[in-house]
Amino acid sequence: MSSRDDILGRVRAGLQRNASNATIARDEMLAALTNCSQGPKPGIDAEPKALLERFRLKSELQSSTVDIVAHESDAPAAVARYLAAMNLPKSAVAQPALAALDWAGAGLTVEARGARDADLVGITGCFCAVAETGTLMMCSSPDTPAAVSLLPETHVAIVRASRILPYMEDAWALARKELGTLPRAVNFISGPSRTGDIEQTIVLGAHGPYRVHLVIVAD
Amino acid sequence: MRIGLFVTCLVDLMRPRIGFATLKLLESAGCEVIVPETQTCCGQPAWNSGDAPGAVALAKKTIAEFEGFDYVVSPSGSCGDQIRTEYPGMFAEEPEWRDRATALASRTYELTDFLVTVLKVDSVPGDYEGTVTYHDSCSGLRSMGIKKQPRALLAKLKGVTLKEMNGCEECCGFGGTFSVKFGEVSAAIAERKCDNILASGAHAVVGGDLGCLLNIEGKLRRMGDETTQVLHVAEVLAGRV
Amino acid sequence: MEIKSMHFKANASAKLADVVLQRNLKSSKGKFVAKRAEAIKDLDDFEGTRDAAAAIRNKVIDNLDLWLERFERKALDTGAKVLWAKDGAEVCRLVVEIARKHGVTKVTKSKSMLSEEAGLNHALEAAGIQPVETDLGEYILQVDNNEPPSHIIAPAVHKSLDDVADLFHKVHGTPRKTDIPALTREAREVLRGHFLSAGMGLSGGNFLVAETGSVALVTNEGNGRMVTTIPKVHVVITGIEKVIPTLEDLSTLMRLLPRSATGQSISNYFSILTGVKKPEEHDGPEHLYFVLVDSGRADVVGGDFHEMLRCIRCGACMNHCPVYQTIGGHAYGWVYPGPMGSVLTPLYAGIENAIDLPHAATLCNQCGVVCPVKIPLPDLLRKLREKQTERGLRPLTERIGLRLWAWVAQQPRLYALGASVGARYLKWLAGDTDRIRLLPTAPEWSLGRDFPAPQGKTFRELYAARQTRTKEST
Structure with a gap:
């Protein structure tokens, strides 16, 4: 007997599985998968301005820094300002999805591609953002490779205010609507990488970025 | 109303005055x-x-002895919890006993809970004077919801000032047979509790379960503290008996 | 992993005498507790969320066969491979086979308790494959001669800054540093090289999503992302009970898991990984394997301990356990410490191999009230005690003593006599003092404390006397 059959056989025996209870259980399973019912959620003011404010506040609590610009075309200059203020290099890798922005015009040398170990700054967009916790939702694709938000020591993300949603549940609904199936990697990112493994003292920059800067485009 | 007093075996053996204090209060x-x-x-x-x-077997004996009363009251959250929470689940195969256990459970109270929730007493006869800190015993607190009741009653005593210790809801390490099976671990947990009691600066530590109180008193004395009184809440509330 | 739970009591004594450990425990105790208490405040309906989480887990474990089949089908649709392992030996065999098939000589690992259960690192090394633990805590333990973890969330919580400073100085051959950020940076630099050069990444799975055939991974350090993004092969090792229905359910559970574990509203990285890299993608594994592990779980389904399968491995029960806080995790002798470990170890490693563990609890129920999926841990510990008694696994003296006591307690007259003799005996032991220094009937009690003297007569004696007096006076 294969291990699979052995394991499932013992699970079925434990549950006293038979044809009639299997039918009922299968119907319940399909109902659960169709209904996608939601649990209790904390109350959040879903008015756009309040959402933006909550997202900013929660992001800052996660040790991200936040800047707000009026238009997407203002983003490269905002990124350049941040890098200069932090004394960080002016060269960066950006997700190919952001290739069209005028990086050179802001004085930055940006290569649109997947990330390499030597990259010090990674610039990404995001699929959407979650105000409840101050979280970015990143969906991987050829245009939005996952490692750009992971390998560099500094991660700058451009977030459109119109894509800030109240809850993670809203992000799933949006993904189902716009993407159909889930991409290979959905990464929810809430601030820089951190560890508390030595004496429960929180240190930023464990394996991923030391710092996360969010440029919110108000549009 | 007729009350059946469940004295508890520890009070019977070790501290009869807690039983008499309970009687006096009721x-x-x-x-x-x-x-x-x-x-x-x-x-x-x-x-x-x-x-x-x-x-x-002991549950059946207790049910038979106490089911005739309007209420069963015990100066212990631990024993009270055994009757109220555990008894009904013991008789999965004996529906008649399960019903009797359930009926008894619904009428069983820990002393301070009974005084506050059922009798809604306005005053208590005690005359203790001093600062006390309250240890919340585990079963009473987490299974029976005993938290505000003893504090509300202590607040009725003019001479009593309540000074909460750190970690008042943390276990004292008694755990019944745990205390004699793992004596060292049990005593180490008790030490943390006693450190908190001493740090509160209270004249007395007060609680609702004698098991915890024996553990705490034993540890305080072994630690060299000869002054902190260790009292059952019934003793404080009842005054002289 | 070798099971040392039979030595719990001796282990516990040793841990109490370990000055360094006691200092570390004292400084870590309370941090998890305080952070969790703060973090649950921003859920308006914390209890309702716990109920919902318990219901989600019940939904799956009550029909685990169907949910597993459903997950498997969806995972296969995404291009993943699904393998099944009955026990730790099979986990090791399967993982070594996968590594060999892909010509892998180095494996980077994100934290996996099942890999600890199976002793996978040992098996990989024996097969000439280098396992590299990448969670900072796990890494510290691995380079310290493969010390086992003492906590499921914070594996190296028993180690102090000084311990780590000495260790890194020794194994990295670098100047000794006592600055936590500098030590973290040093580990980062060592591990970055491994992340980039490993042929295979290995992770556990916090949840398996039946709706999408995905694995959900929660990390703060980003090592979980590294091992699932960079190597060509990703292997997920996870217990069969980890399935949940939908992405919405994931959101509900994520409101509780980080809060219960570390007191965070969400972990820094929460990754939902589905299938393999597409040809035009820049990163991600080309091969994804799920190893679904039984190792005792299937036999728990539907039985007395079924509810334990709800566990989401947050560690809140141990963080809040007075016994764990006092002796740390190693004393428990296997992979899982604290209350959940005292239930899981007998179930997965054999009830006869962990006789002490179900008793190593005061039944204070602090674990039960913090458990995010409402597992009645004290009830399960008590049931294990019953099983031990039924199987005659407790010491004969204890069994006879309990039986005798329960019998006497059913004979009121005999009991009353015994109690009054007992009260007088204890009073005699105390002499004219208010305490007994050494209790001959229970010497364990006296190891660390006195036993207060009784009043000397029983309540029933004094009450009977009072009733007589009352009658006489009326």
């Missing part, structure tokens, strides 16, 4: 209190040690 609130002579133990030690048949 009687001064106008209750008729009966102490069934044949009562022994609720069976919790057997139940918690894995001796289900022994525990079930």
Whole structure:
């Protein structure tokens, strides 16, 4: 007997599985998968301005820094300002999805591609953002490779205010609507990488970025 | 109203005055209190040690002795919890006993809970003077919701000032047979509790379960503290008996 | 992993005497507790969320066969491979086979308790494959001669800054540093090289999503992302009970898991990984394997301990456990410490191999009230005690003693006599003092404390006397 059959056989025996209870259980399973019912959620003011404010506040609590610009075309200059203020290099890798922005015009040398170990700054967009916790939702694709938000020591993300949603549940609904199936990697990112493994003292920059800067485009 | 007083085996053996304090509190609130002579133990030690048949036999005995009263009251959250929370689940195969256990459970109270929730007493006869800190015993707190009741009653005593210690809801390390099976670990947990008691600066530590209080008193004395009083809440509330 | 739970009591004594450990425990105790208490405040309906989480887990474990089949089908649709392992030996065999098939000589690992259960690192090394633990805590333990973890969330919580400073100085051959950020940076630099050069990444799975055939991974350090993004092969090792229905359910559970574990509203990285890299993608594994592990779980389904399968491995029960806080995790002798470990170890490693563990609890129920999926841990510990008694696994003296006591307690007259003799005996032991220094009937009690003297007569004696007096006076 294969291990699979052995394991499932013992699970079925434990549950006293038979044809009639299997039918009922299968119907319940399909109902659960169709209904996608939601649990209790904390109350959040879903008015756009309040959402933006909550997202900013929660992001800052996660040790991200936040800047707000009026238009997407203002983003490269905002990124350049941040890098200069932090004394960080002016060269960066950006997700190919952001290739069209005028990086050179802001004085930055940006290569649109997947990330390499030597990259010090990674610039990404995001699929959407979650105000409840101050979280970015990143969906991987050829245009939005996952490692750009992971390998560099500094991660700058451009977030459109119109894509800030109240809850993670809203992000799933949006993904189902716009993407159909889930991409290979959905990464929810809430601030820089951190560890508390030595004496429960929180240190930023464990394996991923030391710092996360969010440029919110108000549009 | 007729109250059956469940004294508990520890009070019977170690601190009869807690039993008399309980009597005084109930009687001064106008209750008729009966102490069934044949009562022994609720069976919790057997139940918690894995001796289900022994525990079930003692549960049946206790149910038979106490089901005739309007209420059952005990100066212990631990024994009260055994009757209220555990008894009904012991009789999965005996529906008649399950019904009797459930009926008894619904009428069983820990002392301070009974005074506050059922009798809604306005005053208590005690005359203790000093600062006290309250240790919340585990079963009473987490299974029976005993938290505000003893504090509300202590607040009725003019001479008593309540000074909460850190970690008042943390276990004292007693745990019934745990204290004699793992004596070292149990005493180490008690030490943390006693450190918190001493740091509170209170004249007395007060609690609702004698098991915890014996553990705490034993540890305080071994630590060299000879002054902190260790009192059952009934003793403080009842005054001289 | 070798099981040392039979030595719990001796282990516990040793841990109490370990000055360094006691200092570390004292400084870590309370941090998890305080952070969790703060973090649950921003859920308006914390209890309702716990109920919902318990219901989600019940939904799956009550029909685990169907949910597993459903997950497997969806995972296969995404291009993943699904393998099944009955026990740790099979986990090791399967993982070594996968590594060999892909010509892998180095494996980077994100934290996996099942890999600890199976002793996978040992098996990989024996097969000439280098396992590299990448969670900072796990890494510290691995380079310290493969010390086992003492906590499921914070594996190296028993180690102090000084311990780590000495260790890194020794194994990295670098100047000794006592600055936590500098030590973290040093580990980062060592591990970055491994992340980039490993042929295979290995992770556990916090949840398996039946709706999408995905694995959900929660990390703060980003090592979980590294091992699932960079190597060509990703292997997920996870217990069969980890399935949940939908993405919405994931959101509900994520409101509780980080809060219960570390007191965070969400972990820094929460990754939902589905299938393999597409040809035009820049990163991600080309091969994804799920190893679904039984190792005792299937036999728990539907039985007395079924509810334990709800566990989401947050560690809140141990963080809040007075016994764990006092002796740390190693004393428990296997992979899982604290209350959940005292239930899981007997179930997965054999009830006869962990006789002490179900008793190593005061039944204070602090674990039960913090458990995010409402597992009645004290009830399960008590049931295990019953099983031990039924199987005659407790010491004979204890069994006879309990039986005798329960019998006497059913004979009121005999009991009353015994109690009054007992009260007098204890009073005699105390002499004219208010305490007994050494309790001959229970010497364990006296190891660290006195036993207060009784009043000397029983309540029933004094009450009977009072009743007589009352009658006489009326």
